[in-house]
Amino acid sequence: MTQAQKSKCFYCGKEFNNYVLCPDGHSICEECHNKPIIDKSREIYLKSSSMDPYFxxxxxxxxxxxxxxxxxxxxxxxxxLLGALKKEGSVKITDKIVDEVFSRISNQAIGGYCGLTGICGxxxxxxxxxxxxxxxxxxxDQEQKTVMEITSEVCKAIANLTGPSCCKAYSWESLRIAQKWLKKEFNISLPGSMEKIICYFDSFHPHGCRQARCPYYSKNKN
Structure with a gap:
């Protein structure tokens, strides 16, 4: 939808301004939509023994x-990223740091706003x-400038992968850029390469996979 409508969350009953409805007309607030995956994924990346963010x-x-x-x-x-950095050990990553980073993300990463404002979460x-x-x-001074340079590069890369949008492709490409900037700013070399990524989610895309136009499409890797 391009105009917000007042909706009630199917799960918690909270009323909110909504831009996304399921085919049956149900609405889910951002917290209920994200929290289960955020909580479960946190267990995975904080316990992972890998320094490879792609893995x-x-x-x-x-x-x-x-x-x-x-x-x-x-x-x-x-x-x-934080899980890989924690295992790599050059910078200290604590639960408190993860909480702070996630709190910042939650203020700007809102479902559907990639199309409504042009900024993917x-x-x-x-x-x-x-x-x-x-x-x-x-x-x-330079710190803020550097962060803006990084996010500008991520935003541009995501735009080049759009038509339609794909969160999986956006994620892999963003990890590649983050990996590059970690080396540049902190001399941290995290293992892993986008060249090894093969996507098998094309049949699940509700808007249609970009297929041959996507560098991660499985048939492009053959």
Missing amino acids: IFDQMLQQLYVPMLGCHHAFMVAGA IVPAVGACFAYLLGSKCGT
């Missing part, structure tokens, strides 16, 4: 029922991770 993200996709689209991907991308998710690591806040 950690794939663990979430394999072990959880993850809807094809939605801002739970923003938290999963941030979780994969994964963009502020990557930004929140780097803002915390760099100590960026409103009024800082």
Whole structure:
């Protein structure tokens, strides 16, 4: 929908301004939509023994029922990065840090707003991770500039993968860019490569997969 309508969450009963309805007319608030996956994925990435953010993200996709689209991907991308960094050990990642990063993400990652405002929730998710690591806040100099450069690159990459939108492709591409900037800013080299990513979710896309136009499409890897 392009105009908000007052809706009541099917699960918790909360009233909210809504832009997304299921085919049967049901509405789900952002918290009820995201919280189960956020909670379960957190167990995965904080306990993972891998330093590979792609592998950690794939663990979430394999072990959880993850809807094809939605801002739970923003938290999963941030979780994969923070989990990999925690295992790598160059920077200290605590539960308190994860809580802070997720709190920031929740203020900007809202389902459907990729189309309504042009900003996918994964963009502020990557930004929140780097803002915390760099100590960026409103009024800082180079720190804020660097975070904005990172999010600008993520946003551009996502735009190049759009038509229609795909949260899986956005997630993998964002991890690639984050991996590059971690090396540039902190000299942290996380393992893993987008070249090994093969997507098998094309048949689940409600708006239609981009197929040959997507670098992660399975038949493009053959």
